[in-house]
Amino acid sequence: MKCVKIPVAVLGATGSVGQKFISLLANHPWFEVKMVAASDKSAGKKYKDAVNWILSDPLPKEVGELVVQNCVPDKKLHIAFSGLDSSIAGEVEEVFAEAGYTVVSNSRNHRMDKYVPLLVPEINPDHLELIKKQNYKKGCIVTNPNCSAIGLVLALKPLVDKFGIESVNVVTMQAVSGAGYPGVASLDIIDNVVPYIGGGEEEKVETEPNKIFGSVNKDGIKYNNIKINAQCNRVSLLDGHTECVQVKLKKKTGIKEIIDAWNSFSGEPQKLDLPLAPLKPIHYFHENNYPQPKIHRNIDKGMAVAIGRLREDKFFDYKFVLLSHNTVRGAAGGALLCAELMKVKGYL
Amino acid sequence: MKCVKIPVAVLGATGSVGQKFISLLANHPWFEVKMVAASDKSAGKKYKDAVNWILSDPLPKEVGELVVQNCVPDKKLHIAFSGLDSSIAGEVEEVFAEAGYTVVSNSRNHRMDKYVPLLVPEINPDHLELIKKQNYKKGCIVTNPNCSAIGLVLALKPLVDKFGIESVNVVTMQAVSGAGYPGVASLDIIDNVVPYIGGGEEEKVETEPNKIFGSVNKDGIKYNNIKINAQCNRVSLLDGHTECVQVKLKKKTGIKEIIDAWNSFSGEPQKLDLPLAPLKPIHYFHENNYPQPKIHRNIDKGMAVAIGRLREDKFFDYKFVLLSHNTVRGAAGGALLCAELMKVKGYL
Amino acid sequence: MKCVKIPVAVLGATGSVGQKFISLLANHPWFEVKMVAASDKSAGKKYKDAVNWILSDPLPKEVGELVVQNCVPDKKLHIAFSGLDSSIAGEVEEVFAEAGYTVVSNSRNHRMDKYVPLLVPEINPDHLELIKKQNYKKGCIVTNPNCSAIGLVLALKPLVDKFGIESVNVVTMQAVSGAGYPGVASLDIIDNVVPYIGGGEEEKVETEPNKIFGSVNKDGIKYNNIKINAQCNRVSLLDGHTECVQVKLKKKTGIKEIIDAWNSFSGEPQKLDLPLAPLKPIHYFHENNYPQPKIHRNIDKGMAVAIGRLREDKFFDYKFVLLSHNTVRGAAGGALLCAELMKVKGYL
């Protein structure tokens, strides 16, 4: 007997995050793309004709044959993955939630809304409770974090749990795919570094972790109070955000203890054996020139964080380098893992 | 009447720093390359046949015809610019100093020697006094700083003078030319970031500034005591080191005052109108995505530092981004400016 | 006595070709930018506020203060350099010509018009005669070739003159700046090759040379009949188009004769000593791995063609590699040289 999969929609399906959703959903054991929605320009065309497919994984045949819809809820479905541009995501996602959809979004618009979970399944699965306070009859909105924040919070989580964190200083070196498609002009980044990323990137990295590490109370989330300072840079590579992190702990500890905390870290997705869950959310490397995007970004299906170079710091307690795949763990893959968690927890 | 120029030797002439020395010395008003020295492999060949010229400025014709010598002092000259690899620079430079040469070196070997000036003409021209304490009959060794330290100390100098600096936190994004030629393998850096630079790069950035900002006393240099923490990364571009800097001042001040301090900064090279001196050692840019290596590395002949994004910081007082050309100001150009200063000050 | 310069307009001033026009016109001995025109989006702003300046040469101060105009003729001027996008260049350039302007255009729209010179000053200065047949009362339109065609025709010209050419086979490897700004998305070209360039690139390379090598007759231009086949590729670099060329000559000759023909080639711009004329239009290199864009694209102010690797071919007579700077000689610099020629010839 072949189980019937849950049909899902992808909003912003022709964009780079949308493509990654479609690629990761190919052969997914639980979900199946049955609707692709995009701007008016694409609506009415077959997806394969509307999209400028930029991934190396091939465009799944069945999805290629789907006719692109406008971003209007289709009553036959009730789950949507949103890779919509933030210029329209806010409103469109609300319309879908109103229409009874569970919207799992990679866009920033609703991330800081009072009752919207900013979900990282390994960290705050309990935040899903917030959903019941959302003002939609049947639908809801769930978000995943900014592509630079996600690697950071995963690396910090075991330290928050075991030692407590007072403050974090981070400098990022981000890949061009973080800006979507067409995104960064090649004339701006070949043989160059751009020490600025628009759309409030630094602010997101500074604020999202405290919501993620917050605790549910009757008014929504009581934010954590880690002091975070971020400087964000664009460098010349395709995928993988690298971050130089300095951290001050509440309880003093040693290098070995921290590495142990990372290597032994595991969360709900691992316990539940979710399809996209990395076997280990964090991989620590002892080589002094690791982690590197070219070598480690696809580690554990692109869903894990690679860390290296842990050493003492003069101002904070420790410094280290982390790397995570910005379009997998940091976008479509992260959102998909949220949906997997929701399904197992009975939210879908 | 045509003045006769001072003949000089370039040691390590076939390497990337050596090539840059030769390129910058072409048409220099005071110096003229009359000797090119390199390893035994090259010795005996015409320079143009021995070198794999990688610069876009053409190889000067006359230099191309010089026969490459071994790294042995030639009695007819008494000035040498050293771009030698650190594996041999230490000893060879001493041999030349013993033979009566003034050696201006870009290598790291003698930088921290007690009586060797670590010279930045805009900052510590008085350190040249140290030379008389060197144990050579007639010759001497003068060094210029590491290619990541130079941009940093130039940016900090006006702040040291006007407000005092307690501590500095810096993360670098360095160009491949900083590693010489062949240096970084393309397989290691295309579509990649390497969060580590060998040869003690981070330590150099942490220690050299305190010698440079030190004061001459009877025992050599009394080091300054700025607390500095550095994290160094290699990114995929040809030239120009970008640095995210956070700084804590001794005396509180405002953003406008700091920018004014930078824009009005000037030193001996500017006063003396040295040939390679930048008109302004520091250029501040108000655009929020500046400075950028592709756009600003050649500013003011590649001899100035470009700064931007000055803003308040949560842990230190301020943060900003700086950029300097690592093979010009950070290597051959910086060393040449030292020699220009020495000539005017009567040291040559 | 300070000579008064000729005031000129730059159309499409905020685009990448427009910026290059402005950069090359800074300090031009004859021309001075007095009007910058662009789309409605930019009109009304100061140029420095409207433009996203992407060049390393600084934005000239005076031009930065000009208020951007709509693309409507200003009666006080009568010369315009056009870097307009081809979607609007056709019509706008005609409007300016109608209004009495000499329009020197880098856009493709009018290149193949019967009475519009497709001008390469070293090759076909006599084509300027065509202008009198244009249907404008006072104005006229002159164009320069496609950025891949220009290097090719300069390299072929001495061979056309001395030996005659029957056929040419060319494969290009073109830089991203050839597509304007933002142009090629970084996601499309980092770690990639795109074996296709839109806008009819291959056709332009196949047809423009025969107009350029044509002769003026009473009906316009009698085209030459060289058989040309082109395959165009985009590769990952900023500036400089490299071309692998195979050529069949009418009169057999030797390698030495061809190199001599290139090295001794010179035309009207050299004879007239035009400000932007390269000293030598063609530089041949004997090194087996030359020419290279990084090393040779700026040769002779970016206005010359670098050639190397001339050797016998199995299907044609000879093959070689050429390189020219696509935004200098291949766009703004080439158009400016046309205007310089026109001024000296009394057309301005």
Next chain:
Amino acid sequence: MKCVKIPVAVLGATGSVGQKFISLLANHPWFEVKMVAASDKSAGKKYKDAVNWILSDPLPKEVGELVVQNCVPDKKLHIAFSGLDSSIAGEVEEVFAEAGYTVVSNSRNHRMDKYVPLLVPEINPDHLELIKKQNYKKGCIVTNPNCSAIGLVLALKPLVDKFGIESVNVVTMQAVSGAGYPGVASLDIIDNVVPYIGGGEEEKVETEPNKIFGSVNKDGIKYNNIKINAQCNRVSLLDGHTECVQVKLKKKTGIKEIIDAWNSFSGEPQKLDLPLAPLKPIHYFHENNYPQPKIHRNIDKGMAVAIGRLREDKFFDYKFVLLSHNTVRGAAGGALLCAELMKVKGYL
């Protein structure tokens, strides 16, 4: 019951081709790496300590623990994959063959030897017969083609079979991994094109196909006589060689027929369902900007050739663009497929 795998040695195991062999042999159903051999510098160390692992696939744990041997035959094994540098491969491979090894080599040294098969399993499996004429008691040497030749011969094979080929003109744009590690210096290729590849690359592309398309006779191979002209370039990308090909057929045909010939092409590896065989050796794409290395190099396990842009040509009959993965199909993967064929055919 677990089948015992055939133990194999990898020669030149620390190099880039050696690493790829090890990576592809991880989890291979038939072979298992039991010996890693490299230069004296590495011998005696654990492989994981001797190698600078540059691949994104992780270093297989068991291989990492092997102690690196000198390149001396170990009597317990009898199969060796060679990724040795050509400076030593010639002699070392003979020593192994003398000692009874079947040496499957990616090095160029023995490719053109009279009785050494230059094997492409889809094209000339019958060339394995040559082995019996080799002068080794028990061992033998088999080679796979140059990394640019392999894509070309696979693309040409169906045309040779169905229409016959008279002549081929090819211009390549090759990835840096083709030069091994460290190979191409980043200073030589970032923002650059190098129109030359050393080691006789062009000659290999011009000569190897005629041996591959040759027929076995009593004196070895009677070469085919396709006239081939090659121009080889290095461009800035990691993996994947792109080639612009022009071809003149013996028997005229249409575009549809050629695409059909490609799409329906299949050989022994497909019939035998060899583990590394691509499902389809050739994939034709109709998109006008395909194939692209970033998108297609890993197609069908990196073992297939991607083709696009087939169109008529002015000098030859047709032109098209092909792409193949130079370190998979063009090196370790191609050699491994040879070994798989040999096993099934009873040669191992």
